[in-house]
Amino acid sequence: MLVLLFHIYFVTSPQGKRCRTTQEKDERDKEQHPLLPPCQNCRRQCSNTFTDKQREDIHRDFWTLDFNRRRDFLVHNVVVEGKKVCTRRNESRRQISLVWSLGGKVVCKTFFLHTIGYKGDKVVKSALKNANRDGGVVVGANSDGRAQRTPSEV
Numbered sequence: 830m831l832v833l834l835f836h837i838y839f840v841t842s843p844q845g846k847r848c849r850t851t852q853e854k855d856e857r858d859k860e861q862h863p864l865l866p867p868c869q870n871c872r873r874q875c876s877n878t879f880t881d882k883q884r885e886d887i888h889r890d891f892w893t894l895d896f897n898r899r900r901d902f903l904v905h906n907v908v909v910e911g912k913k914v915c916t917r918r919n920e921s922r923r924q925i926s927l928v929w930s931l932g933g934k935v936v937c938k939t940f941f942l943h944t945i946g947y948k949g950d951k952v953v954k955s956a957l958k959n960a961n962r963d964g965g966v967v968v969g970a971n972s973d974g975r976a977q978r979t980p981s982e983v
């Protein structure tokens with residue numbers, strides 16, 4: 830009887846409709862992001878910096894992290910750099926560029942994303958955006974972290 834119930838539950842419930850646990854979601858995410866080939870003909874020669882084994886290790890370690898820690902990984906390894914660039918008309922403007930690194934070594938964007946199994950940088954951009962928002966300094970915060978309010982706001 831138990832076996833029959835088991836059968837009914839798993840066979841009759843439509844795939845994907847069933848509530849998934851976080852662990853199952855992580856497992857599915859990992860399956861959807863296998864290790865991708867390294868960059869080709871890259872100036873940085875990233876493939877010479879890391880062996881295939883090291884890439885596999887980085888990929889495996891990344892996918893053993895939970896969602897929040899994966900986000901931390903991205904935020905810590907992708908640094909936003911703002912450079913002042915002088916244009917021809919002598920105007921200066923800030924140019925934002927991202928510096929990608931793995932294990933403390935700078936690599937190109939393709940190598941970074943492909944090593945952790947992503948095809949595009951959407952997930953990185955959203956992680957960086959969230960980090961800016963979460964880590965934003967509260968203006969006038971007390972040393973204990975509580976925001977100060979002016980009497981008019983109370």
Ligand SMILES: [Zn+2]
Nearest residue numbers: 868871875937
């Ligand atoms: Zn490269």
